[in-house]
Amino acid sequence: MSYDRTARLATTDFDAAVDAVRRALADQGFGILTEIDVKATLKAKLGHDMEDYLILGACNPPLAHQALEADRSVGLLLPCNVVVRRDGDHTLVQALDPNTMVTLTSLDTMRPVAEEATARLDAALDALTR
Template identity: 80%
Template sequence: MSYDRTVRLDADFDTAVTAVRKAPADQGFGVLTEIDVRTILKAKLGHDMEDYLILGACNPSLAHQALQADRGIGLLLPCNVVVRRDGDTTLVQALGPNTMVTLSGLPALEPVAGDAAARLDAALAALT
C-alpha cells in the first residue's frame, strides 16, 4: 500500500518551500506549524543532514468532518507536508488521505478522504 503522494521539483529548497506554502493555501489548507528537522538534529545530536522541513497544514472543515466521525482520527489526519532535498531536486511529500480510511476501517471517512485527496492532488499539481 502506498501511503504517500510525492512530487519531485527541479527547484532549490527555498524556492520549493515558498511554493509549498502557497499551493495548499489555494486549496483551503493553512500552515500551522513548522519543524526544521535538519536544524533540530544538528543542534540536539550534532547530526548533519539534507534540508528537511515538516509543515503542519490543516483544512479546518475537513479536519472537523473527520473528527466528527472519530475523535482519535487526529492521529491519521493528512496534515504533514514534507519538503526535503534529494540530490539536485526537492521532494514534496504528503500522506495520502485514503490511508486514514484504510487504517481506521471507517467508511464514514471515505467522503472526507476523497475531498482531501482531490485538494491535495490539486495543490501538488500546482507545484509542477
C-alpha cells in the same frame, strides 16, 4: 501499501520550493499549523548534518472537522504532514495519502473526507510541477 503522494520539483532553491508549497496548499484551503525543521533540530540536538528537510503540519479546517466528527481518534493523524526535502538536485514534496485514514479506521464515513482531501492535496502537488 504506498502511504504518500509525492511531487518532484526541478529546483535547487529549497526556500523557494517551501514558499511555493505554502502557496499551493493555501490555494487549496490548507493552513500551516506546525513547522518542524528536521535538519536544524538534528544539528542542534545531535550534531548531525543532513539535507534540507522540513515537515509542515497542514490543516484544512472544514475537512478536519468532518474527520473528527466521524472519529475523534483520527486526530492522531491530523494535521496532514507535508514533507519538503532535498533529494539530490531536486526537491521532493510528500504528503500523507488521506486514504490512510480510511484504511486505518475502517470507517466508511471517513471516505468522503479522504476523497476531498486527496483531491485538494493532488491539486496542490500538481500546481507545483506545472
